[in-house]
Amino acid sequence: MAENNFTSTKEYVASQELMASVNVAIALRKPLLIKGEPGTGKTMLAEAVAQSLGKRLIIWNIKSTTKAQDGLYMYDTIQRLYDGQFGEEGVDDIARYIKLGKLGEAFDSEEQVVLLIDEIDKADLEFPNDLLWELDQMEFYIHETKRTVKAKHRPIVIITSNAEKELPDAFLRRCIFHYIAFPDAALMEEIVRVHYPAIEEHLLQNAMAAFYDIRSMRDIRKKPSTSELIDWVNALQIGGIPADRIRQDLPFIGVVVKKDEDLETVKHRAD
Amino acid sequence: MFQKFFDVCKAKGLKITLSEWLTLQEALDKGLAGSSLTEFYYLARMILVKSEVEFDKYDMAFEECFKGIQSENALTSQMLRWLNKEEMNEMLQIEEKQWLNQLEEIKVDKEDVEQKFKDRLKDQDSEHNGGSFWIGTMGKTSFGNTGGNIGGVRVGGQTGYQSAFAVIGDRKFRDFRDDRVLDNRQFQQALRRLRQFSTRLDIPRTELDIDGTIDKTCNNGGCLQIVMEKPRKNAVKLLLLMDSGGTMIPYTRLLNELFQSVNKSNHYKDVKVYYFHNCIYSHVYKTPECENGDWIETEWLFRNLDSDYKVIVVGDAAMAPEELYSTTGNYRGPNGGLTGMEWLLLLKKHYKKIVWMNPKMAPGRAPWREAETAIKEVFPMYKLTVDGLNQAMTVLMTQAK
Numbered sequence: 001m002a003e004n005n006f007t008s009t010k011e012y013v014a015s016q017e018l019m020a021s022v023n024v025a026i027a028l029r030k031p032l033l034i035k036g037e038p039g040t041g042k043t044m045l046a047e048a049v050a051q052s053l054g055k056r057l058i059i060w061n062i063k064s065t066t067k068a069q070d071g072l073y074m075y076d077t078i079q080r081l082y083d084g085q086f087g088e089e090g091v092d093d094i095a096r097y098i099k100l101g102k103l104g105e106a107f108d109s110e111e112q113v114v115l116l117i118d119e120i121d122k123a124d125l126e127f128p129n130d131l132l133w134e135l136d137q138m139e140f141y142i143h144e145t146k147r148t149v150k151a152k153h154r155p156i157v158i159i160t161s162n163a164e165k166e167l168p169d170a171f172l173r174r175c176i177f178h179y180i181a182f183p184d185a186a187l188m189e190e191i192v193r194v195h196y197p198a199i200e201e202h203l204l205q206n207a208m209a210a211f212y213d214i215r216s217m218r219d220i221r222k223k224p225s226t227s228e229l230i231d232w233v234n235a236l237q238i239g240g241i242p243a244d245r246i247r248q249d250l251p252f253i254g255v256v257v258k259k260d261e262d263l264e265t266v267k268h269r270a271d
Numbered sequence: 272m273f274q275k276f277f278d279v280c281k282a283k284g285l286k287i288t289l290s291e292w293l294t295l296q297e298a299l300d301k302g303l304a305g306s307s308l309t310e311f312y313y314l315a316r317m318i319l320v321k322s323e324v325e326f327d328k329y330d331m332a333f334e335e336c337f338k339g340i341q342s343e344n345a346l347t348s349q350m351l352r353w354l355n356k357e358e359m360n361e362m363l364q365i366e367e368k369q370w371l372n373q374l375e376e377i378k379v380d381k382e383d384v385e386q387k388f389k390d391r392l393k394d395q396d397s398e399h400n401g402g403s404f405w406i407g408t409m410g411k412t413s414f415g416n417t418g419g420n421i422g423g424v425r426v427g428g429q430t431g432y433q434s435a436f437a438v439i440g441d442r443k444f445r446d447f448r449d450d451r452v453l454d455n456r457q458f459q460q461a462l463r464r465l466r467q468f469s470t471r472l473d474i475p476r477t478e479l480d481i482d483g484t485i486d487k488t489c490n491n492g493g494c495l496q497i498v499m500e501k502p503r504k505n506a507v508k509l510l511l512l513m514d515s516g517g518t519m520i521p522y523t524r525l526l527n528e529l530f531q532s533v534n535k536s537n538h539y540k541d542v543k544v545y546y547f548h549n550c551i552y553s554h555v556y557k558t559p560e561c562e563n564g565d566w567i568e569t570e571w572l573f574r575n576l577d578s579d580y581k582v583i584v585v586g587d588a589a590m591a592p593e594e595l596y597s598t599t600g601n602y603r604g605p606n607g608g609l610t611g612m613e614w615l616l617l618l619k620k621h622y623k624k625i626v627w628m629n630p631k632m633a634p635g636r637a638p639w640r641e642a643e644t645a646i647k648e649v650f651p652m653y654k655l656t657v658d659g660l661n662q663a664m665t666v667l668m669t670q671a672k
Contacts, residue, residue, distance in 0.1 A: 020317075021313075021317050023303075024298060024303050024314060024318075027298070027301055027303055028294060028297060028298055028301075028303075033321070035322075035323065077481075078479075078497075081495055082495065085493075085494070085495055125463060169286070169321075172322075173288055173290055174290075176317050176318060177317055177318075177320060177321045177322070178317055179323040
């Protein structure tokens with residue numbers, strides 16, 4: 001475990017529990033499932049893990065149309081057909097037309113990699129079930145070439161979910177689960193400082209106070225997240241806004257609050 | 272190891288399987304929990320619990336096992352379950368008042384408790400670093416009982432963890448419990464079972480038809496000719512008939528959830544929603560207010576929505592027998608010359624697939640609810656819960672006999 005031990009990086013502040021989850025997942029060789037509010041740094045975690053362990057990161061972005069097969073391999077039949085028509089070299093070699101997907105790439109890599117399966121809940125309900133075998137056994141079979149792709153080094157798999165859909169039980173059973181809670185003020189301060197080490201104290205305090213004010217308003221529909229606070233702080237710095245005006249005037253508030261209704265609410269409160 | 276913990280987790284309603292339990296044993300074997308109870312708390316949680324909505328149950332199980340406490344906490348969760356049952360509204364009010372009184376009493380000494388907790392914590396910081404079990408036993412006295420928020424008690428020291436029992440004491444995850452907050456995502460998920468793929472729809476040809484392409488290409492003397500086809504789309508059409516007003520008022524929120532879920536499920540070919548009061552007669556209403564005049568004829572419905580529509584009727588089937596069996600039984604509008612029962616039979620005759628969802632269905636046979644029993648004979652009836660909806664969807668999807 002000593003060689004594969006994840007700690008916070010310069011850019012990413014992880015809570016103790018999160019670090020423990022990552023390390024347990026690595027030790028038990030199971031995928032780590034990360035859930036949490038949008039903007040709590042789920043995707044960034046994988047980057048931080050890869051960086052911290054000095055491993056390559058492979059990202060598989062899931063979309064609503066993604067199928068499990070896409071992650072394994074693609075057989076480019078049309079290309080082969082066209083090549084066949086024009087008498088290209090090597091058409092009889094099917095392997096030339098097999099293109100590995102992200103999961104296949106991670107298995108086939110010569111060294112251990114970090115594989116991020118991002119926003120798995122975007123895909124069809126059955127999608128996670130289709131990957132059970134592959135994630136368990138870390139291998140799959142290519143029918144066309146009769147080749148089994150087996151992970152040379154078991155990748156560290158990190159899966160994120162926005163909880164848009166419930167994930168199937170069979171899939172959940174195989175994962176280590178971590179829920180990223182919204183950071184409290186102290187952790188938040190640490191996070192902002194990691195991004196802007198030279199930030200002026202007064203400005204940070206005021207911006208944070210205003211930010212938590214907005215989050216605590218009951219009728220806010222979309223609560224602003226960490227990444228929005230970071231953007232806002234950046235905007236305030238660039239704009240050179242005097243710190244004492246922040247809470248009163250809420251400059252550049254559009255960076256933090258995105259919905260029209262919420263803007264109204266916030267403005268109404270500020271008056 | 273910790274067999275009792277496993278049993279208690281199960282008893283608290285956590286769905287833990289053997290394989291997950293073995294994973295935990297493996298983790299313990301590898302020494303991943305160190306020898307600290309707090310680390311064990313997090314380790315077991317990340318392996319056994321797969322959703323933040325279950326964290327609260329886990330906390331309670333953990334507390335019970337490692338502190339030997341049963342107390343108001345159990346009462347609280349029971350209370351929450353009461354809160355969720357519309358049928359118990361009246362009873363709840365009485366209970367609630369008592370509970371509030373109780374709460375106030377607790378509040379009085381809460382500050383005291385909090386202070387004690389902090390003092391102890393300060394005194395015993397070193398011992399926590401060593402083992403951290405100590406905080407657990409300490410919390411036993413009054414800390415667990417309140418189940419309230421001794422918020423932000425961050426226990427420092429070597430591990431940097433928040434103490435397991437501080438987390439439990441906070442009951443941070445109480446709001447996530449799913450038996451309290453009804454999540455319409457589950458409804459949506461159940462509704463997604465209604466899928467029937469078809470290519471006979473009027474949409475652009477965007478997918479490659481491999482067989483067709485091979486045929487054409489062969490006919491073309493080997494020169495590639497690509498054929499496209501229509502993608503498969505869901506062909507399910509849904510007709511939702513909802514009982515509105517009167518005895519259904521306590522279920523407004525539940526019906527709202529269902530309605531939202533149906534609306535959000537945009538994968539159907541068509542969704543139609545109409546309302547009725549108690550039973551279906553010659554007219555169904557366009558709005559839940561069921562204003563006379565703002566309606567369409569039920570026969571128009573039969574003519575225009577063909578028999579392929581899958582019908583979900585939502586209602587409590589609670590009505591007087593004459594509302595079902597008399598030709599003048601409809602006390603709010605016209606009967607149309609037929610009894611309510613005859614209208615229901617017409618509905619059954621016209622549509623191939625109908626289910627009746629009942630938010631307060633009596634379990635088994637309930638002869639004292641005459642109308643409900645009679646309607647059960649006509650339509651398959653399920654309770655309006657996530658489970659019931661799942662069963663109903665299965666019925667809607669299976670082939671007609």
